[in-house]
Amino acid sequence: MTVVRRAPGKLFVAGEYAVVDPGNPAILVAVDRHVTVTVTDPTEPGVQITSDLGPTAQRHHWKDGRLGAEPYARSGFAPVLSAIDTVARLLSEHGAPAPEFSLSIESGLHDHGTKYGLGSSGAVTVATVDAVAAYRGLALSDEERFRLALIASAELDPKGSGGDLAASTWGGWIAYRAPDRIAVRDLARTRGVEAALRAPWPGFGIRRLPGPEGxxxxxxxxxxxxxxxxxxxxxxxxxxxxxxxxxxxxxxxxxxxxxxxxxxxxxxxxxxxxxxxxxxxxxxxxxxxxxxxxxxxxxxxxxxxxxxxxxxxxxxxxxxxxxxxxxxxxxxxxxxxxxxxxxxxxxxxxxxxxxxxxxxxx
The missing domain is CATH 3.30.70.890 (GHMP kinase, C-terminal domain)
Structure with a gap:
């Protein structure tokens, strides 16, 4: 089985820095360059990750509900690993085993490995959540996809606003307000990912905007x-x-x-x-x-x-x-x-x- 998902990069139009405080608005626009994530059946036990941004493949194995024992940052694929772990936590809450597969990443948000600043971490997080969930038969709404991506991102660094994740999820021009990411992270840790998907997130808001035609x-x-x-x-x-x-x-x-x-x-x-x-x-x-x-x-x-x-x-x-x-x-x-x-x-x-x-x- 092969599942392919992609997510666009983003640009902030207005609201930088203020948007990191919950409830403050920002405007973002998704761009027509994407990160593509492909998930296929595994050839060996564990999860193998390859990327056009890295010279070598990495294989990770599940241990105590996480992929590998070392901190994510040492792997070079921190957003990807956190996204996979977050989907696995949701599957575990439904009684499903940790998934094993091969995952490959292609990025149009870089130039020969150098990032443009178009939200590649956010796009790869959204695309990975979507691809892994689809591979395991989970159909996600836009908001569920965003919420899983934000939980994964908050596990790494709750200071980020999540605006990049919202643009990568909904596309087009959007008005975005961030929730309290520490509260979201703690909610997922204490009550579970499923509960965090269903609970109200004070401060969070998203609405589509028309682009400026002229x-x-x-x-x-x-x-x-x-x-x-x-x-x-x-x-x-x-x-x-x-x-x-x-x-x-x-x-x-x-x-x-x-x-x-x-x-x-x-x-x-x-x-x-x-x-x-x-x-x-x-x-x-x-x-x-x-x-x-x-x-x-x-x-x-x-x-x-x-x-x-x-x-x-x-x-x-x-x-x-x-x-x-x-x-x-x-x-x-x-x-x-x-x-x-x-x-x-x-x-x-x-x-x-x-x-x-x-x-x-x-």
């Missing part, structure tokens, strides 16, 4: 990978949370995101561009206050070039490298062409990326 989404890659985990962890380690500056940032960002959601729903392209500019200003102020390194020289150049072309731009995600986004009038083809030329001259790689369709493609 605007072109342009994506530029700085050529420098960034660690979202390190940047968000750096903010958590500082005495910023609960301060007046923290409250001001969250309030201003939340108001900005809500206005951007309203603009998307009304089809008001100019208002949306204004809110993108505001979101960039809020990230700049946060960076100035906390010295996180959100704005690099190339991200600054990306934004300035887009503004000069009549667009609106900002870093996408935690910053520090990876990608930035720009919105320009879709009819301004000369401005878009010039933007790409100037990005390339400034060391920013224009990526031929477009929003992915709604839904999780199989």
């Amino acid at each position: 605007l072109s989404l342009e994506v530029g890659w700085t050529g420098h990978p960034a660690s979202t985990t390190a940047l968000v962890s750096g903010l958590h380690r500082r005495t910023w949370r609960g301060t007046p500056a923290h409250r001001r940032f969250v309030r201003a960002t939340t108001d900005c995101v809500r206005a951007a959601i309203s603009a998307l729903e009304r089809g008001d392209d100019q208002e949306l561009m204004d809110r993108i500019r505001q979101a960039r200003r809020e990230l700049t102020r946060l960076d100035d206050e906390m010295a996180l390194g959100i704005h690099t020289a190339r991200l600054a150049a990306l934004c300035e070039i887009a503004e000069a072309a009549g667009g609106a731009a900002k870093p996408s995600g935690a910053g520090g490298g990876d990608c930035g986004i720009a919105l320009l009038a879709a009819t301004a083809t000369r401005d878009i062409a010039r933007l790409r030329e100037r990005w390339a001259a400034a060391g920013v790689v224009p990526l031929p990326i477009r929003p992915a369709a709604e839904g999780n493609p199989q």
